[in-house]
Amino acid sequence: MSWSKRWRTATAPCTCSSALPRGPSTSPSPTRSTLDEFAAAGERIAAADLDFVTRRQRPEELVERVVVGTVLGDAMLAALRRLAQVDASARRYSQEAADSSSG
16 A cells, blocks of 8 residues: 555654644645645655665765755755646636636
8 A cells, every 4th residue: 555545544643634723724724635635746756756866876876865855855846836836827727717708
């Protein structure tokens, strides 16, 4: 079973589901299906990370790639996510605007 399928049953003190707010809230929280999608994306990213790291054979190159990937990887993923959000928003809302103006 993949990690994205097991995340709900994790016994670690801080799991995704325990981080969700309980009770009434003024801000929306992600649904379980949304968290499942995030977990699946995280699983693909982890596989790409490992592919990147293991392209080198010498131990010092592996260590360098792990450090670089850890330090720069989070910032890079945040930037890529923001770019993807801009693109997805433009495609989604420009289509909605076109649909509403033609009808």
